[in-house]
Amino acid sequence: MTVTPTRAVGTDFDRVEAAEKVTGTARYAYEHAPDRDTVYAVPVQSVIARGEVVNVDTDGALTLPGVIAAVWHGNAPRLGPADDPELALFQSRRVAYRGQLVAGVIAETLETAREAARRLRVEYAQEPHDVVLRVDHPKMYKPSKVNPAYPTDTEYGDPDAALEKAAVTVDLTYSTPAEHNNPMEPHATVAVWENDGLVVYDSNQGSSAVRDTLAGLFGLPPDAVRVIAPHVGGGFGSKGTPRPGVVLAALAAKVTGRAVKVTMTRQQMFALVGYRTPIIQRVRLGADEDGTLRAIVHDAFEQTSTVQEFAEQTTTPTRIMYAAPNRRTTHRLAPLDVPTPSWMRAPGECPGMFALESAMDELAIACGVDPIELRIRNEPETDPESGLPFSSRNLVACLREGAARFGWADRDPAPGVRREGRRLVGTGVAAATYPAYRLPSRATARAEPDGGFTVRIAAADIGTGARTALTQIAADALRTAPERVRVEVGDSALPTASLAGGSSGTASWGTAVVRACEALLRELDRYGGRRPQEAAADTTAEVEAAERLSRHAFGAQFAEVGVDVDTGEVRVSRLLGVFGVGRVINPKTARSQFIGGMTMGLGMALMEEGVMDVEFGDYLNHDFAQYHIPACADVPDIEVHWVDEVDDRLNPMGSKGIGEIGIVGTAAAVANAVHHATGVRVRDLPIRLDRLVG
Amino acid sequence: MRPFVYERAEEARSAVAAVADRPDAMYLGGGTNLVDLMRLGVAEPARLVDVSRLPYDTVGVRPDGALRIGAAVRNSDLAAHPAVRRAHPLLAQALLAGASGQVRNMATVGGNLLQRTRCAYFQDITKPCNKRNPGSGCPAREGDHRNLAIIGHSEACVATHPSDMAVALAALDAVVHLEGRDGPRTLPLTELYRLPGDDPRRDTVLDPADLITEVTVPALSFGGRSHYRKVRDRASFAFAVVSVAAALDVAGGVVRDCRIAFGAIAPVPWRARRAEEALRGAPATEDAFAAAARAELGQARPLRDNAFKVPLARNLLVRTLTELVVA
Structure with missing residues (x-):
């Protein structure tokens, strides 16, 4: 696959509907x-x-x-x-x-x-009614697959024997509460x-x-x-x-x-509108004394409703993160008298990586190895379970770049020893990952009599900047200026397109847009540039014919926290993320996506919790006064970077999705930093002062 | 929302008259709590008498620093008032620790004092609550009560009072001025509120027709050495988990006098008289501060999930007093 030459792609092109949005003329559904x-x-x-x-x-x-x-x-x-x-x-x-x-x-x-x-x-x-999730729930069962279509369990080698023999083991249980989508x-x-x-x-x-x-x-x-x-x-999936x-x-x-x-x-x-299921996760890691992993076992216990099965793919990131010859991942579900859980930003990766990346931090401490070095030592050459080559994988580059920018080199690993006034200060790191999906879509491109172009696709711009990114992609494919391109999205009368979900939008729609634009240029060529001309594309065959590869984005999250020694209040003073996500289509809107994801991860780490009212069976704290998400004052300093990643085996843009990876790993980085600050390991989110005051 | 009549009062007497003979009439200040409660179906007044434009919208200052605060003064205006900031910093800090800028621009002093608990059960009309529906039960006792009371609560009700401002005013010996059915009268702020006992329906001793017109704050020679510190689950726009308002007068390493009140631990702004008693004449040391905290919090009866508030309140008091000594 040849990656299209770029002019508009890669620039901070302003949101094409920005003026409508800031002047209030952009109409939303209810209006x-x-x-x-x-x-x-x-x-x-x-x-x-x-x-x-x-x-x-x-x-x-x-x-x-x-x-x-x-x-x-x-x-x-x-x-x-x-x-x-x-x-x-x-x-x-x-x-x-x-x-x-x-x-x-x-x-x-x-x-x-x-x-x-x-x-x-x-x-x-x-x-x-029965609304309380627990590991030994009598109705706990093994679903036939997990969202969207992953195997429920995987097993390689003999993980139990390897754990038995390992020089260093950790066996840890983490829990994340119900979290609620609130666009x-x-x-x-x-x-x-x-x-x-x-x-x-x-x-x-x-x-x-x-x-x-x-x-x-x-x-x-x-x-x-x-x-x-x-x-x-x-939307965030809801x-x-x-x-x-x-x-x-x-x-x-x-x-x-x-x-x-x-x-x-x-x-x-x-x-x-769906929510992230509460999840109980058990992670067992077995390693040599130098931290080289011998076994990884990750079990997730979740809830679903009695209306419909939703099985979160919580342990799927563990299938691709680290090399180890012996490994097992499982998912079990309890159907309860609760609302149906569903997608919430990075279902699977987000809660799964909180557990795995907390456990990696605990293993690093157990082995006396720097947590970044531990991850580098366990970097796989190929996908550790499928054996497929990665289309690109820059986790190590992200960790190194992040370490340099964050100032990790001089970090004293000893927990609970850094005081700044009445605060204990600590830093933490965690890896991030998210699959690079692409789905079939259709698009049309039309050369208008006035010299401009119209591109049509039933894509959705949910505030991500999709309309803008597609305008840039179309402009480059048409070898014209983005100002000459009008992209129409958000209407089922337009050519059928995949969802804005799974961070797949730009990759899926962009492919269809590029193919439609290429076809249009051929038409224009054939008819000597005579306008109007229109061409259509359907990427079903192209997407299905894609080479079998392991395609994932990776990243490294760094956090610095201060914990009040008297009150236990945790405040994040710095977040820094470095991501390897292929080509970034629009740095301005991309940065906004990463910052949004990391902010949401901060909320997951410290605040968000749907409190189940056991007597009545609903989520009790169902408003923003009670269900806390970060306020501006909680988000003082977020830095986002990306490494140069050229991957020509993804799509014509060479891009990976960026809507979700920002939330992945953030909570683990914060929890790891809280441990570094205080010596207290909190394995149950959110990390509230209750656990740290004494 | 049930339909209601809205009227704007021109002066206090007519406002009282408009509410006095109508059990389903309520005063409306900034509306930042009452309107929410009406949307939720918790409050169902048939008539709202808007008292936010009555001529009680100024702050008077005596040379000694005593304040006369109109009940219709907006929270942000009171927080920004130079005399409040200078002579009673804990009051300005308490106001600024509450809600958000937008809410503070709307909320009035009188309305702030009379806001209702944010207990989740009180706010959900599909569930029992003795405060909202007497005799229906208190699910919070066995249910979610992480941020409810540890002191002063009863079998019937474990709610907390949500105000920050009232905690500072409780510490400052503020006096509430009322216009009622029988004319004007005054009440110390600490006697305005009542503990729930077996009748949690009423948060205060007020008659429904009683209208708060002013709050006076006496001069406090050491008011400048005071602080309000609020612990919360996020950095802003959250109700307190525990808060403390304190003023301290230290001479020669000995506490001559002090004022202390806690927020978010009790059904009322909790004036800590036992702690004050323990401190007067005691050395201004962390040990003495901790002993004072114990004297007060020894009465605490935490619930299953809020025992952490006891060490939190202790630590917070010790820290706040220690910083006031250094300041």
Whole structure:
């Protein structure tokens, strides 16, 4: 594969929709008003965690002036089969978790709909619930695969015997709590039925997928559904699949014949849009005295709901990180009466690498080896499990570059000895990794009569800068200036594209855009440059024919923390990340992605925790006053760098995805730094002062 | 949200009259807590009487540093007032430690004092709560109570009072001025709040028609040597895990006088009179400070998951007093 020569790619090209966004003219889903008669639907959530809806008394709600309808299982239209049973709205009386939708109320105003929703009397037959994850849960089982399609377990050599014989072993258990996706823009939909078809303005990570899902549920051909999502205020995976709100909007619009708006409140999002499962992880490492790994065993125990299986691929990064002849990774799941967990920024890699990279730090201490040196000593030449060559792997370069920039060389490994006033200070390091996925997509490119170009693809710009990156990629492929290129995304009427997920967007869509642009140039050539001309590309064959290689991005995360000796308060004073991610398309938007990921990792390390209310079965702290994410004051200094990485076996751009790797390893680097500062090893996130005050 | 009538009061007497005979009427200050509670369905007033524009929006300063603070003064204005910063730094620090700049620009002094607990169960109308729904039970006792009370709580309620400002005012012997059904009266701030006992419904001793008009803060000769320190789970915009307001008067290595109050450990801003008693006349040493902390926190009855607050409150008091000696 030849990597395209670049002019626009690699420059700090400004976001093409920046002016619209900062002036407030960029319209997000909820701001669309297809007609004057738009009405509002409000979801009603279950207040039991398990049981059945016996009846819904709608009388009190329907007498309120302005209320149009109340829908529930007793009167809702039947829907077609749903791949995701969470979307089979009001199709059953079963209640599988607290917060599940049991009804919806539609009214002329949002305030009326909310008040009517509160007046709805839902009668339940409650059953005892089971919401606590534990390793010895009797229902713990082995799923047939883990997200999206990885083997559940892997085993090579004889890890148990190797652990037995190893000179140095660590056997450690880590836990991470439920963590909740909270994009700035809540999930929102405006739905309207027009000419027997359905149009939805929706906040999502892929309009093609939402179209297909709605078509299946409402028994429509896919081209009778149009999903429009020009601007999306973040997703982190929670908008990667349709959520109940979009179905409620379409259903309510069907029942009322009106255009209907639905949005989730922040509180509702804690039950309805997926979250990172709590995970208990056991990591066993066996090594020679010099730290050379002989065995790696990584077991993950997670929860799913009884509605649908979601098996997080928590231990998959361990399959590619370090060389060791004997190794095993496993995943086990307990189906509980809880909301269905789902994707949250770097599912698998993020929690898995917290455990593995904490354990590597503990092994480094046990062996008396510098933690960076330990990782370098265990660097594999090829993928340690598949045996495939890496398309590129620059973990060692990232560690070395980071060490030099961070000032690691003079680090005294002794824990708990550095004081600055009333603070103990420490530093920590951890590795990061994320797969370089690419998925099939289609795109068209058109040479317009005015000399410009239009590129169309149903990609999603969820605030990442995808529209801008694709503009740069198209400009280079067309050998023109990016100002001459208009890229249209965020509409299912455009050529079908893969999701903004798995950090695969730019690689997947960029390939389709490059191929469409190349085809257009050939057309223009053939017709002597006569305009207009249009060309299309479908990358299915190209993606499927890709050489079998191990394709992953790598990185190194460094953290410095201060811990108040009196109060145990941990504050991060510095984060520094160095990444090997192929060619960076747009340094400005890329830096923003890395900083965002690292900030989210800081929150994971120190703050984020969905607290399960065992008595009632829901996540108790379901708002931003209680569920903490970092405030600006928590993020004083984040430095991001990348190494020059040329990889021509990825895609025409030579790029790896960057949306998720920034969160991977950050929490371990912080936890390792807390240990270095205090001598206290915290293996259960988040690291709050409770554990450090004494 | 239930529909409600909004009216703006022109003067205190008419405001009191507007609320006095209506059990479902409430005063509205900056609205930073009440409006949230209305959205959540926790508060359901049928009538809001907006008192934020009453003529109690100034800070008066006497030459000795005593303050007369209008109840409608915004938190940010009070925090920025030169006399507050000079003579009562702990009050300015407490205000600035609360919420965010945007919230402080809205919140009033009167409303800050009367804000409700942030206990998760109180704020969720789908769950029991003795404070919100008397007799329904307190799930926090066995459920999540990491950041609830360790002292002054009861079987019925383990909530904490969320205000930072009130902790500083409790330490400063502030006096609350009220307009009520029977005319004006005053109340020491520490007597404004009541412990939950078996009736946690009411946070204060006030009648629903009582309107806070002013808060006066007496002069404190050593008020300049004071500090408010708030421990929290992130660097800003978080309620306290534990906080302390302290003022210290030391001469010749001996504590002549002191004022101490804790926040976030009790259902009320917790004036630490036992600690103060232990300190007066004691040497200004870490050992004496720790002994004072023990004198106060010996009464603590932590719950399953908040025992860490006891050493945290102790450490915080020792640290704060130690720094005041050095300052």
